[in-house]
Every structure is written in C-alpha cells, then in structure tokens.
Amino acid sequence: MRLVRREVAPFNVERLRTLAAREGWLVESPDALRAGFGRRLLRVALDDGLAGTTGVPPALAGVELTGDDGPSGTGALAFATLPFDRARAGQLDVPEYLVTQTPGGRAFLTAPAASPDPRSLVESVDPPRQGLQAPVELELRPTPEGYARLVAQAVEELRTKELDKVVLARAVRGAVGAVIDPGALAARLRRREAVSTLYSLPTPERRRFVGASPELLASRRGVEVRCHPLAGTIALPSDGAAEGYGEWLLHSGKNLHEHAVVVDEIVARLAEAYDDVSADPAPSIVALGSVAHLGTWIVAHGDPAPDALAVARLLHPTAAVGGRPRDEALTALARLERHDRGHFAGPLGWVDREGDGEWWLGLRGVVLDGAQFEAWAGAGIVPESDPIAEREETRNKLAVVLAALLSESV
Structure with missing residues (x-):
C-alpha cells in the first residue's frame, strides 16, 4: 500500500473535528489535531492483545509513503483504542484520509494518490446541533x-x-x-476540557468511545x-x-x-x-x-x-x-x-x-x-x-x- 503526504491549506477545524468524531478517528491533543476519515484502508488485528505485541506490525511498517516531508505523526499511521485488559484482542486502523493540523496553522493530508480531494467532503459536514438529553x-x-x-x-x-x-x-x-x-x-467536551486530549474512536465492538483524557x-x-x-x-x-x-x-x-x-x-x-x-x-x-x-x-x-x-x-x-x-x-x-x-x-x-x-x-x-x-x-x-x-x-x-x-x- 502506498500513501502520499502533502502539506495543504488548513481545513475548517470544527467541521473536520465533527466529521472524524462522528464516523472516523479523532485524536486532538493540545499539540495537534489528527483526524482520520473515509474508508478503512488497513486493519491490523492484535489477536493476543497488547501483551502479545512485539512491535510495529509488518503490515503497518510496510506501508510506502511518498510526497512532501513532514514531522512525525503526519504520515502513515494507525489509530487504536485498546482494552484495559492487556490480553484482550485489539486492532489498529489506517484510514483513507489523515489530516494533521497544528495550532500554528500547518496542515498535512495523507491519502492514497487515487483518492479524491476530501475538502468538499469536510466542508459539507452538518454542524452539531444536538443538545443535552435527559x-x-x-x-x-x-x-x-x-x-x-x-x-x-x-x-x-x-x-x-x-x-x-x-x-x-x-x-x-x-x-x-x-x-x-x-x-x-x-x-x-472540547469547550469544557480545553487542556485535555479529545478523542472519538471506533471500537471493535462497533461502538464509539468519546472523551477528553488528561x-x-x-x-x-x-x-x-x-x-x-x-x-x-x-x-x-x-x-x-x-x-x-x-x-x-x-x-x-x-x-x-x-x-x-x-x-x-x-x-x-x-x-x-x-x-x-x-x-x-x-x-x-x-x-x-x-x-x-x-x-x-x-x-x-x-x-x-x-x-x-x-x-x-x-x-x-x-x-x-x-x-x-x-x-x-x-x-x-x-x-x-x-x-x-x-x-x-x-x-x-x-x-x-x-x-x-x-x-x-x-x-x-x-x-x-x-x-x-x-x-x-x-x-x-x-x-x-x-x-x-x-x-x-x-x-x-x-x-x-x-x-x-x-x-x-x-
């Protein structure tokens, strides 16, 4: 699998966050927002859990990356939310699109060369309107x-x-x-816990884990x-x-x-x-x-x-x-x-x-x-x-x- 990294103009942060939080992979730390969305290009099963890992799986290590130079965390990467139990199975997911955006205004897009530009997809996201529920x-x-x-x-x-x-x-x-x-x-959560790391990640059980970790x-x-x-x-x-x-x-x-x-x-x-x-x-x-x-x-x-x-x-x-x-x-x-x-x-x-x-x-x-x-x-x-x-x-x-x-x- 080959991915291309390009430095691009920044995306709308709120729409990018909403898209990834709803149907993709979101990890937004004080240092950078990382949003994955689109198809799941690669799923690496950790059948023996974290306890059975021996390092970066060959399937992830073998991904080719071309295009622009960029800092760590802007290229071929996989998201995961792993169980508390070290022996319980987990998985790593590589998304079709990865956008990494820093508070300083730099943005990187990593995706397959054949995938269309996702900017219109991000701009079409409906803003969140749902209020608190009883x-x-x-x-x-x-x-x-x-x-x-x-x-x-x-x-x-x-x-x-x-x-x-x-x-x-x-x-x-x-x-x-x-x-x-x-x-x-x-x-x-982003408004309430601004210094924490916001996350929204799918679990192998087809649920979604959303929170703000300190x-x-x-x-x-x-x-x-x-x-x-x-x-x-x-x-x-x-x-x-x-x-x-x-x-x-x-x-x-x-x-x-x-x-x-x-x-x-x-x-x-x-x-x-x-x-x-x-x-x-x-x-x-x-x-x-x-x-x-x-x-x-x-x-x-x-x-x-x-x-x-x-x-x-x-x-x-x-x-x-x-x-x-x-x-x-x-x-x-x-x-x-x-x-x-x-x-x-x-x-x-x-x-x-x-x-x-x-x-x-x-x-x-x-x-x-x-x-x-x-x-x-x-x-x-x-x-x-x-x-x-x-x-x-x-x-x-x-x-x-x-x-x-x-x-x-x-």
Missing part, C-alpha cells in the same frame, strides 16, 4: 454506597497484604431518548519517550479556580503517597528499556475543568529505543489505573469490581510506520451505542484512603463527561 434509563454499578463499601474493603486488604495501591472503578450505564451524536458530544501514558519520538502520569485529586469550585486547592493538594500526605507510587513504578519500568530516565523532582498541579491532579513529567532516552507499541506494552497498566504491584493489584480489582472495564483506562492514540506514536489513557470518556451510553471513573486506593472521599472523587470525574451528555446530574 436519561430514560440509568444504572449505577455499583451503587455509590456499594462503591464506598468496596473502598473500605480494599483499605483493609491494603493494610494486611503486600499491596501499595489498587484502583477501583465504577460505571454509569444508561440511555437517552435519541441516538447520541458523537460530534455534538465532542464539541462540548493523562498521557507515553509519547515516543525517536530515541525519546515522555510520560505524564496523574495521581492525587481534588475537586475544584464551580468557577474552576485552583488557587488554594492546588496548594492543599501539594501538601496532602495521602495524595503525595498515591502519586509517588505511580511515578516510582513508571520510572522503574522505563529503566528496563532505557539507559537514561529522569523525573521532575516534585509534582505540579494540573487543573482541569472540575478537578485538579498532581502530575509529574518523566523523560527517557535510549538508542535503540522501543517503538510506541512496545512502550505501551511495557507501561500499561500503570499504577495510576491498576495499582502496585501490578499483578497482585489486578487480581484484587478483578475480585472487587466484578465488571469488565472494556476500553476504560486502556491505551488510545496512534502509532506510525516508523514506531513513533502517542498513547493516552482512556479516561473521562463514554462508550456510545446508539442511544445507550456507559461511562467509568476510578480512584486510587491507598491505606490512608477515606471511602466517602474516594466515592466523591469518582462522582466528580464522572461528572466531567456526563455533564456534556445529560441534562440532569447523576
């Missing part, structure tokens, strides 16, 4: 009270077993009166990989002001402990594959619309360096979404949660034929299936955790995406 069905799994009891049970296990941390999640499932427009949901699992560019784990959370007031709240978070022993567990684990795993690994000496505040987190930048260099899929395999699931030690924590959460997370907290993003790529965690998202929806949120449980506080943390996280979907609070 739920006609709603199920909390577990109930808020049941979740608090699970947290209390987990705290007891943490105090008696060799577990540093376990992440417990809960779900909201429901339905609204009309088929949900992913384009309208994506537009509202957490970068890994960005690989050549010999360098960068990670930005988040752990430790506080709810912000309705005006989003982080002053005072962030200062409290920076001095919260429980949250600092929870964050250190995550950072230490990622540094240790990167050290298995990279010669040079460094982390910020102290966390900083990452303020979002309704919550603030502790975040730490971690950078690693190595030559040769693992490709983006190998890095995801090395790191996922981190202690930010699973726990530590990894295997013991996953065993505990499987017993406590008793529900399949699906794509929640799994890696999502893209990888190109050279092995560069970016993966975010599938957080602050909702899985859409017609008029039905499912959203998840989790909290990191450590021995100092308070069950009621952790329950409220998950409520605040769920509110991020549900407020962009529903006309009533849950």
